[in-house]
Structure formats: structure tokens, C-alpha cells
Amino acid sequence: MSDKSVAPEQRERVGPYQLIRAIGAGGSARIDLARIDRAYNFQRHVVVKRPLEHLRGSQQVAASLRREARIGGRLRHPNLVAVLDAGEHDGYDYLVLEYVHGASLRTLMQSDVGGRVREVPLAVALGIAIDIARGLHEAHELSDERGSPLGLVHRDVSPGNVLLGLDGSIKVADFGIAKETRVATLSGSMHGTVTYMAPEQCRGHAFDRRADLFSLGVILYELLTHSRLFWADNDVASLHRVLSGDIIPPRRLEPALSPALEHVVMTAIAREPHKRFETARAFADALEGIAATEGHVLGARQVAHTLEEVIGPKHSPWIGSTTVVDPPRRHEVSLVAVIESLAPEPEPILPTFGPADERESEEGVVPSAPSEPRPSTAPASVTAPAPRRRTGLLVAALLACVGAGALAALAFSRLGRDSAPGAAPSPAAPVTIRATAAPPPPAAAPAAVPDPVPAAAPVPAAVPDPAVAPAAAPVPAASPHHHHHTSSPPSSPPPATAPPPATPASDPTSSAKPNDVEWNPTLFFPGSGSDGSSSK
Numbered sequence: 001m002s003d004k005s006v007a008p009e010q011r012e013r014v015g016p017y018q019l020i021r022a023i024g025a026g027g028s029a030r031i032d033l034a035r036i037d038r039a040y041n042f043q044r045h046v047v048v049k050r051p052l053e054h055l056r057g058s059q060q061v062a063a064s065l066r067r068e069a070r071i072g073g074r075l076r077h078p079n080l081v082a083v084l085d086a087g088e089h090d091g092y093d094y095l096v097l098e099y100v101h102g103a104s105l106r107t108l109m110q111s112d113v114g115g116r117v118r119e120v121p122l123a124v125a126l127g128i129a130i131d132i133a134r135g136l137h138e139a140h141e142l143s144d145e146r147g148s149p150l151g152l153v154h155r156d157v158s159p160g161n162v163l164l165g166l167d168g169s170i171k172v173a174d175f176g177i178a179k180e181t182r183v184a185t186l187s188g189s190m191h192g193t194v195t196y197m198a199p200e201q202c203r204g205h206a207f208d209r210r211a212d213l214f215s216l217g218v219i220l221y222e223l224l225t226h227s228r229l230f231w232a233d234n235d236v237a238s239l240h241r242v243l244s245g246d247i248i249p250p251r252r253l254e255p256a257l258s259p260a261l262e263h264v265v266m267t268a269i270a271r272e273p274h275k276r277f278e279t280a281r282a283f284a285d286a287l288e289g290i291a292a293t294e295g296h297v298l299g300a301r302q303v304a305h306t307l308e309e310v311i312g313p314k315h316s317p318w319i320g321s322t323t324v325v326d327p328p329r330r331h332e333v334s335l336v337a338v339i340e341s342l343a344p345e346p347e348p349i350l351p352t353f354g355p356a357d358e359r360e361s362e363e364g365v366v367p368s369a370p371s372e373p374r375p376s377t378a379p380a381s382v383t384a385p386a387p388r389r390r391t392g393l394l395v396a397a398l399l400a401c402v403g404a405g406a407l408a409a410l411a412f413s414r415l416g417r418d419s420a421p422g423a424a425p426s427p428a429a430p431v432t433i434r435a436t437a438a439p440p441p442p443a444a445a446p447a448a449v450p451d452p453v454p455a456a457a458p459v460p461a462a463v464p465d466p467a468v469a470p471a472a473a474p475v476p477a478a479s480p481h482h483h484h485h486t487s488s489p490p491s492s493p494p495p496a497t498a499p500p501p502a503t504p505a506s507d508p509t510s511s512a513k514p515n516d517v518e519w520n521p522t523l524f525f526p527g528s529g530s531d532g533s534s535s536k
Helices: 059-072 105-109 122-140 199-203 210-225 235-244 259-268 280-294 300-311 335-342 358-363 387-418 480-485
Strands: 017-025 029-038 042-051 083-089 092-097 102-104 162-165 170-172
Touching: 017 042, 042 059, 042 083, 059 083, 059 092, 102 105, 102 300, 105 162, 105 210, 105 300, 122 162, 122 170, 122 210, 122 280, 122 300, 162 300, 199 210, 199 235, 210 259, 210 280, 259 280
Parallel strands: none
Antiparallel strands: 017 029, 029 042, 042 092, 083 092, 102 162, 162 170
């Protein structure tokens, strides 16, 4: 039964950690992905390292785990895998390590062709070597409680113990076989990966931190030349190649490399320890100087991009299944339709001016008309009045005002002509036009000014002069029949047919004064006669 099919409550627990799935196993221990649950819904995914089942009673394996717990608890560096916890469960020791979501450097370098290494960008190769060197320097400088250096040596710096995160992080792992070399002593045994071990380590001689620098130099050599340095069919043949010291210069395999970079690599993998870099920091500084000189951009982004191109997007291992099941397709309403369905109902637009009834705009208000129910002018969906009808009403009102003004001007001009010197009465008997107040006209139709009718006053006889033609006869007064027809004003003013009275030539100095005439404005309203009385 696989780990995915086991219910969470039935999975094995190691101390407070619930195991989720197995990650891998080595020669003496195995590692599993686990999770710890705490209060407030706190969860943390970690790696539990514990002995293999047949080695859980081995004292040597237990001593290795306890040494790694003691050393790892003091190491704090972003390029080192952190040891988070340690304990004992069911008679065996276990460690809790930081989980790095990614792959090992061995996965990145592995190729389908034996003895070959996958090509990676030069900047990525330099960045990986620099970060490994920074982490190793922190381990090499570790001190005890009294401040004395431990002389720690990893002894197994190999691609399998370098972890690359998909976020671009680079971490050195597995200090289980690390050795404290306070003084140079014989090794007594050979631990590590043969193809990455230093010559003095392979011989069993005393070694120090420079052995780790040799191993890192071999990794950098292979990343730059894309070929394995001490690869052979078996470990014995590989060991002979390490001890022989026959190394092909990197530029023979990769001519694009600079001489300065080749010199740094050859210094790191020198056969004699005293010819190598003294510290891992010096090694890292030399590589950073070359990168800056040659214009290589270093950073976690480049490492993450390269790793993702090689292994692809890696799903979190605590997710039970990575199979994506397509849900059944269904008709989806478009976003526009959803927005339109949620839009509020349009509010009715009420008219802001003008009559609400068309009859009032055409016939005017009729008070005497019987009230009858009118249809509602605001239906469920009321639209605004047509702009063209409003414009027509405004133009009609404007034309009516202009017409009334024109009629008033014409009436005043004719009145002035009627009161000219030829038609004025004598000063001894001034003509007075008296008119009574007429009832107010209806407001429905505009007032039309009728033709002014001159007063029926006798014209004084002029002195006969044989040189002047006789004066024209006076205009007779309007008859009552005429007043009856003026009660209904015509739609347009009638044309003037009466000629103006002739001016007498015998008295050029005589003229009628306008102040002697009493003017009554009711003369211009319909329903009033020329003598000021309203027509019946």
C-alpha cells in the first residue's frame, strides 16, 4: 500500500511528527517527509532522518546521528541545511532537518552519456560554487562553547550532498560524517565519495579544510568543462586516477574559458594541499572577482530558472495526487451578461418643463370644460419629451412675441400719422377721445391690434385759395357693424386701405400737439369700439 492511500490518522508517527511519505535512503539512514501540527492551526513540513530498520541497534549509526545533531545545532547559515530538532523514538535516534523544495546538484549535473555532465550557463556554475564555498567557510570556522575552533571538515562535499531549491537557494547537507580536526591526525578510515575526494584523504593521511576545497574544485571543474574529472567504470579505477594526479587543463576541453578562471580551478584541485586556497572564503572571493571582471550576473534567479528548465515545475510532495482532473464543462454566462443582469432598473425621467397634456399646448387651458379622467402621462417606462416638439413650442412662442411687437409698432406709427397737422382739430375745440374700461380679454389667444379709427370730429373749413387744390374729404367714422366684427380678432392684421389725410397747404405752421390728445390703451384690445365703448 502506497503512502498516498494511507489515511492521515493511520500513518506512522516519529515523536510529534507525522510521516507523510518516504524521500530517500542512504547507506545507514533514511529520510522521510513529515509534518508537525501545533496550536492555532500551525503546520510545518520537515524531513525526519532516522536509521534503517536493520541498523537501529547500531552504536556507530547512533553516534553519527548524535554528532550531526550536536554540530548542526550550532550551524546557522543560509547555505547550510539547518537541523531543527533531535530526539529518540521507539529505541532509536532521529533528526529533524530543514526541507528544501527542489533537487540535488547531482540531478542537475546528471547526463544520459557516461562521463558527461549537463551543460549549464557559466554564471550559474559560478554562483553554485560560490554559495557552496560560503557555507563551507561557516562550517570550517565553527567553534565550541569556549570559543576554540573545532577544525570541522565535511569530508563528503559531492553533488549528492548539495541541495538546490526551486527558489534559487543552494545548501550543503549531511554533516553526518564530518570530522573535527583540532590537530592534524591520521584519518584511520576513508569516508566520502571517491571521485570527489582529495588525494591525501584517499591515502588515509591527515587532512584539513583544504580537502573540502579540493572536492569543491572538482565540482566546479565538471560544471565548466561538462565532463567528469575522475570518472571510471568502478571506484578502484577512479581511485587510481585521483592518486595519479593527471588532470587535463579546463581550457583544452572548453576553450571559451578565460585563463584567469582556469587558474582558479587549477589552484583549487592542486595535488599538494599547500598549493590550494587556504580558506573557502578566499576561493569564493576569487570566483566573485572573475565574475565581476567578465560581467557574469550572479543570483538566485538564474539558478532557479536553470533548475526549473531541467526538472520542470515540481509539485509539493505532501500533496496526495498531482493528477489534474478536468471538471465537466458547463455553459458559463459571460461577464457582460452578469453585469447587465445586476444593473438596477432605469428610473423614470420626468419632464422638467412644458405642459403635461398635449391639448393644453394646442388649445390652452379651458376652465369651463367638464373634468374628465385623463390618461396617465407617466407610464411604467416614461421617456423624455421629444426635443423637436419642445423646440417647436419655443419657436412658436418666440414668433408670437415678435408678431405682437410688430403689431404694436404698426399701431403707434399709424396713430402718429392720424394726428398729423392736416387732421388735427383747431386749438379752440380740442378733440378728446374718451374710452371706458373694457373687460379683460381671454388669455388663450394673443392680442391682435386692429386698425386705429380716427375720431369722427368735424374738420374746420379752410380758407379758399385758388392756387391750392381742395382738401380730401374726412374719413367717415366706423359703423357699429364694423365694431361687431372686431370682437373676434383676425389671425393676421388687415391691410390698410384708407389713404392718409392730405395736409392743408394754407397753414404750414399749424400742427396738433400730441399732449392735447388723451390716449386710452384699451383701443388696441378686441371688443372695444373707436369711441371707447365695448361692442355688444
